[in-house]
Amino acid sequence: MATQAKRVAAFRKRLSRREAIWAIDILATKRVNLELTSEQQEVLRRATRHVHPSLDLIFYSDEIAPSGHALACLKFRKRGSSRRRKARSKSARASARAR
């Protein structure tokens, strides 16, 4: 019992100091950011109807499964904020109408 009391006291001490005694370091994910050329952006624009200057590949697997399992998810970063883009496109439309 004395040993258990000591162990509990030591646990409480570590808890109050936030003192972890072991850590597992595992690869949970990898991110690769790719800047796209204008031609590549055009390919994506045709697929998604949005312009993506770069994209993040977020991997959840470290192996390529030939059976067609998804290897990564894609995160697109749009150019500027949507509000600014919208404003710009409105003004562009207005200037086009004026012409």
Added chain:
Amino acid sequence: MRGRRPGPAELAGRELAADEKFLAGASSLLSDYLHLASRKTVVFVCDPRVKAVSIALAVIAARAGISVRTVSASKKWPVIREQLEDRCDAALFLESGQSHHTRALRQYLKHDEGAPPAYRLFGATPETIRGGFRRKRAALRRRNWDLIDAARRAGRLAVRSDRGTRLEVGLDPATPWANTYGECADGYPGVLPPSEVNTRSADAEGVLVVDGAVGSNLGWPLDARLEGNPVTLRISRGKVTGVACRQRLVRDLVEEFLSLPQTNEVVEIGIGTNDGIPGFVPSDILLNERFASFHLGVGGADARNPNQNLHLDFILGCCKLYFGNRLALARGRFSRLPAAAVPNRRKYEVPVIMHDAL
């Protein structure tokens, strides 16, 4: 050496090396997981508290023609690094209650191209060797990917048990999964014993009756097994909102943990996938988390300050796990999961050069 009496660790080690189940586990660890064969060299970096296990492994390795050098984990990093830079086909850190040289090893593996494959065996007890390596690495790896694939496609996970567990978890498709089966890659050591998959979700709701074991990176001070004293957790919006347990000390310790800032969040939705592990052990070691069952980790997950992240795992004993409506695991046995259907894709014309560049 004539005249020298073997110490207690040496005697215990030699006895372990003759134990049939230990021998089977050790052989699998050395050959299947560490990829060692005759004429290869392994360096054991050993916590003094698991010296007997290290000696037993060295005896078994030597019988298989594998050279072994052992260095104490309590030595300074340059001493250990020197051993790894000498002839070494694999490095195995045999850990007891704490992990040694975590940051230094990561840096070394990341930046030194000649670094050998490194593995960290948490809770290197005889039970871990006997029970943790009864399944082939390749089979566990395949199972893990199948589970991740099925879970991602279902988008939801549910846990049920006869003792009253009713937990619903929504899975965000953008949140990554970790598959840990003991392989080292990209500057990370292989984590042993195998194996589990896990992810995160703030969308967890329900009741968890934890009747397997408890684990913590603080070192749980009591018998880790909970079969006789299950802990009931109420989970609401990804946070633990209530704890109940017949054993008052267990309840108090869990509540003390959860009362600290940033410790009551659900930070891990985990599935132990090693169905070769026969049962839970009293000490708080990683083997319990690898048992074929569901576990829920709570604590902090501040990536900027990982040393301050406290973690408490609640591992279920007997439960059923569903991905959507499909049963994935029942009472320690995994169902056969169907292969992914190939989705219909709309075809876009992409010039070959551009396609290659992408």
